[in-house]
Each structure stands twice: as C-alpha cells, then as structure tokens.
Amino acid sequence: MxxxxxxxxxxxxxxxxxxxxxxxxxxxxxxxxxxxxxxxxxxxxxxxxxxxxxxxxxxxxxxxxxxxxxxxxxxxxxxxxxxxxxxxxxxxxxxxxxxxxxxxxxxxxxxxxxxxxxxxxxxxxxxxxxxxxxxxxxxxxxLRVRPCAALTDAVIATTAPEIFTGPELGAWTQVMAAARLARYGCDAYAYAMLALGRIDMVAETGLKIWDWSALIPVVEAAGGEVTDWRGGPVNGDGRILAVGDVRIRDQALVALRRGTN
Missing domain, CATH: 3.30.540.10 (Fructose-1,6-Bisphosphatase, subunit A, domain 1)
Incomplete structure (x- = not known):
C-alpha cells in the first residue's frame, strides 16, 4: 500500500x-x-x-x-x-x-x-x-470486476430516475429495458459493488467533482472503466458511466449518447 x-x-x-x-x-x-x-x-x-x-x-x-x-x-x-x-x-x-x-x-x-x-x-x-x-x-x-459480454445479462444501477433530464431519462429507460436487472438508491455504494464484481454498470448524471473523484481509482484499479456518456474522459458535465466490461459500455453508449443532445 x-x-x-x-x-x-x-x-x-x-x-x-x-x-x-x-x-x-x-x-x-x-x-x-x-x-x-x-x-x-x-x-x-x-x-x-x-x-x-x-x-x-x-x-x-x-x-x-x-x-x-x-x-x-x-x-x-x-x-x-x-x-x-x-x-x-x-x-x-x-x-x-x-x-x-x-x-x-x-x-x-x-x-x-x-x-x-x-x-x-x-x-x-x-x-x-x-x-x-x-x-x-x-x-x-x-477487488475485481466481472466479465459481462452483453447488456441483456447486466445488473445495472443508478441513484433514482428523478436525477435525469427528459432526454437523459429516455436514454436511461432504453438501457434499463435491455438490462437483466436494475437497482436504485445505492449512491456511491453501487460503484463499490461494481468493483466487487456484483454490479456490471452504473450510469448517473448531475454529479459534482466530490461525487465521482473517489470512484474512478477504485473502479479502474479493479479492472473497470469510467467515462462520460459519450465514452470520453469524465469532463465535469456530471454524467458518469462506469462499467466492469467495456463490451457493455459500447452497447449502453448507443442509447446514452442520445441523452446528451
């Protein structure tokens, strides 16, 4: 250490x-x-x-x-x-x-x-x-993330649907409809479960720098990735996408990118 x-x-x-x-x-x-x-x-x-x-x-x-x-x-x-x-x-x-x-x-x-x-x-x-x-x-x-090849097999999480704007909610709803299971109300604990290999994806919006900074080293050191909703580096717009397997990230981004327009 x-x-x-x-x-x-x-x-x-x-x-x-x-x-x-x-x-x-x-x-x-x-x-x-x-x-x-x-x-x-x-x-x-x-x-x-x-x-x-x-x-x-x-x-x-x-x-x-x-x-x-x-x-x-x-x-x-x-x-x-x-x-x-x-x-x-x-x-x-x-x-x-x-x-x-x-x-x-x-x-x-x-x-x-x-x-x-x-x-x-x-x-x-x-x-x-x-x-x-x-x-x-x-x-x-x-800590180690788990493999998940398809969004249809994924357990996903977000804080609550109410955090999303209209376009963001539409994007999240599309991702949620494709996933195997969605859970709410975990806040940052969801990212801990992603690093532990129990959750496959977390998507949120409206986050401040103190909400997301600690999550990135934990998820990345466990083998996952954290990006914005366009697949780029976290840029301060508040939109975070964390995945254990990059294959489901690319699938989720098809919908999430529309939520940024």
Whole structure:
C-alpha cells in the first residue's frame, strides 16, 4: 500500500469516528436547497469533513482540499484531496447503511487514489497505484470486476430516475429495458459493488467533482472503466458511466449518447 493510500485509510477512519455515533441517532439536519427542493446536510457531513481537513492540514500542509461542505482550499496544488464526507445523506437520514464517505487524491490533474468507505458495515473499498482491495477489519481481499459480454445479462444501477433530464431519462429507460436487472438508491455504494464484481454498470448524471473523484481509482484499479456518456474522459458535465466490461459500455453508449443532445 502506498503512502497516500494508507493515509486515505486513516482519513476514512477519522470520518467514521464522527459519522457512526450520529447514524440512526438524533442528528441536526438542514435543507441546503431552495423552496420546493430537498438537499439535506447533517452534523455528520460537516463534522466528518472538518475532521478529515484537520488531518490533511497537519500531515500535508501544502496539499489542496476540495470538499462538499467547506469548499476549496488551494485547488490548483499539485496534490488535492477531494472529499464527500457523507455521500448519500438521504440514506443516512433514513437509517439505511448505503451511504459512504468518499475520499480521493488528485495528482497531476486526475484522481489517483480513491476510497469508498461504509463504516457501519465495516467496509472500505480502496483503489490506487497498488491495486484495488476491500478492507474489512484485519482482512483484505482484492477487488475485481466481472466479465459481462452483453447488456441483456447486466445488473445495472443508478441513484433514482428523478436525477435525469427528459432526454437523459429516455436514454436511461432504453438501457434499463435491455438490462437483466436494475437497482436504485445505492449512491456511491453501487460503484463499490461494481468493483466487487456484483454490479456490471452504473450510469448517473448531475454529479459534482466530490461525487465521482473517489470512484474512478477504485473502479479502474479493479479492472473497470469510467467515462462520460459519450465514452470520453469524465469532463465535469456530471454524467458518469462506469462499467466492469467495456463490451457493455459500447452497447449502453448507443442509447446514452442520445441523452446528451
């Protein structure tokens, strides 16, 4: 395990010290969205990000940080940590153990280390230069995507149909109709299951940099690929397509490209 991979594990543990006592407990909840919308933030979100930032500042004071709750600090630095302290806050509020803490390190302009942590289940999915692994307590196992030659055999996932615009929803509906099974509501945990070889494809839209940065190293180190909906590099438009087998990516892109028009 590299130095930065080990540090990502430390950061995930520090976040868990904050989030776990607040999960399924009284937790100050606010709505960040305007009237008629719901975008929750909790004490767990803010406390976990603050804890992570303190450790980064102490260990690597020249590194930058981008976080969902507290914004940017030296975002043009050579090394930048990108944080989503509680991805899936709605699941957290509902008591569902599908929320995660996302931690990424961007070096030379791209994510090189990623951690997807679900502390209630005791799982940490880690990806980086030394490979992809699932860490549970003292046990570690390698992560590897599974082969899937046809979209008709694929298990696919997205957060919810409501995240898609009209054209995007039409594209997703076409892909879903072709797939063997579709699941909703997993947020970033779906990408962990892709790296574990249980899900074959995840397609989402409207994602921010802290939503997707940690996913890329985990999926890629496990043998999968992450692109935009045109098959190119993730470009910040919020549309993400992650696959374990590139053969179904090409099949899905036939529909998904239409959703970008």
């Amino acid at each position: 590299t130095e930065y991979e080990s540090f990502a594990v430390e950061l995930a543990a520090a976040a868990a010290d904050v989030t776990l006592p607040l999960f399924r407990a009284d937790n100050a909840e606010e709505n960040k969205a305007g009237p008629g919308a719901f975008d929750p933030v909790t004490e767990a979100d803010r406390g976990a990000e603050a804890a992570i930032r303190r450790l980064i500042a102490a260990r690597y004071p020249d590194h930058g940080v981008i976080g969902e709750e507290y914004g940017e600090d030296r975002p043009d630095a050579e090394h930048v940590w990108i944080l989503d302290p509680v991805d899936g806050t709605r699941a957290f509020i509902a008591g569902l153990p599908l929320w995660t803490t996302l931690i990424a390190l961007r070096s030379a302009g791209r994510p090189t280390v990623g951690a997807i942590a679900q502390p209630y289940l005791g799982e940490l999915f880690l990806g980086g230069p030394s490979g992809a692994r699932l860490i549970r307590g003292d046990q570690t196992r390698p």
